[in-house]
Amino acid sequence: xxxxTIKQPYASLIAEGIKEYEFRTWKTNYRGEFLVHAGKGKxxxxxxxFKDLNLEYPAGFIIARAxxxxxxxxxxxxxxxxxxxxxxxxSHVINDKTWKGYAFKLTNVKKINKIPxxxxxxxxxxxxx
Numbered sequence: 001x002x003x004x005t006i007k008q009p010y011a012s013l014i015a016e017g018i019k020e021y022e023f024r025t026w027k028t029n030y031r032g033e034f035l036v037h038a039g040k041g042k043x044x045x046x047x048x049x050f051k052d053l054n055l056e057y058p059a060g061f062i063i064a065r066a067x068x069x070x071x072x073x074x075x076x077x078x079x080x081x082x083x084x085x086x087x088x089x090x091s092h093v094i095n096d097k098t099w100k101g102y103a104f105k106l107t108n109v110k111k112i113n114k115i116p117x118x119x120x121x122x123x124x125x126x127x128x129x
Contacts (some may be wrong), residue, residue, distance in 0.1 A: 002034040003126045005119030008057040009047045011038035013089070015064035015111045016055060020085065021072075021103040023093055028071050028104070028123070035126060036064040036109075039119040049088070061114040062126065070105040078103065 006014065006022060013019035014036055040059045047057060072078055074093060082090040082103075093099060117126060 001126055002030065002032070002123045003037050003062065003117070003120075004034055004123055005037040005039040005121070007039050007041040007043055008059060009043065009050055009055065011036055011063060012055045012057050013050065014066065014106060014109060016053075017109050018053070019089060019106075021082070021090070021105055023074065023101055023103055025101040026122070027073075027102050028068070030123060031068055031070075033065060033067050033108075034123065035062045035112075036066055037062045037117055037119050046092075058114055060116060060118070062117050063111060063114055065108075065110050065112055066106045067108040068104050069107045072103045072105060074099070074101055074103050 004022070010019060010022065014022065015038075038058050038061050042057065042059065076097070079094050079097075083094050087094060093103075
């Protein structure tokens with residue numbers, strides 16, 4: 001199964017169904033189910049921003065399954081969509097007009113029991129049963 005490594009707190013925010021989009025500088029043609037891997041990297045500023053949610057931020061584990069429904073170019077129009085959805089959660093993309101990339105729209109997210117795994121760049125494969 002495909003896996004995508006995501007920094008914390010973003011991986012946990014996705015696993016909890018709070019974060020609907022994952023952002024990348026690269027486009028993908030892949031559509032379908034994949035596993036969310038919480039990488040060892042952490043954005044401390046954002047962990048602090050969401051401390052009231054009392055989430056766990058495991059590192060080095062596969063923590064959820066998700067479906068990649070769409071890959072959307074982030075332009076000024078899409079930034080307006082993100083601002084309406086959640087201006088705090090997506091502030092880093094909304095406020096940085098120089099950032100160029102894509103939003104992976106995630107649906108059907110389900111938390112799973114943690115599975116230890118080493119992360120990799122881009123999508124990678126994992127034997128999941």
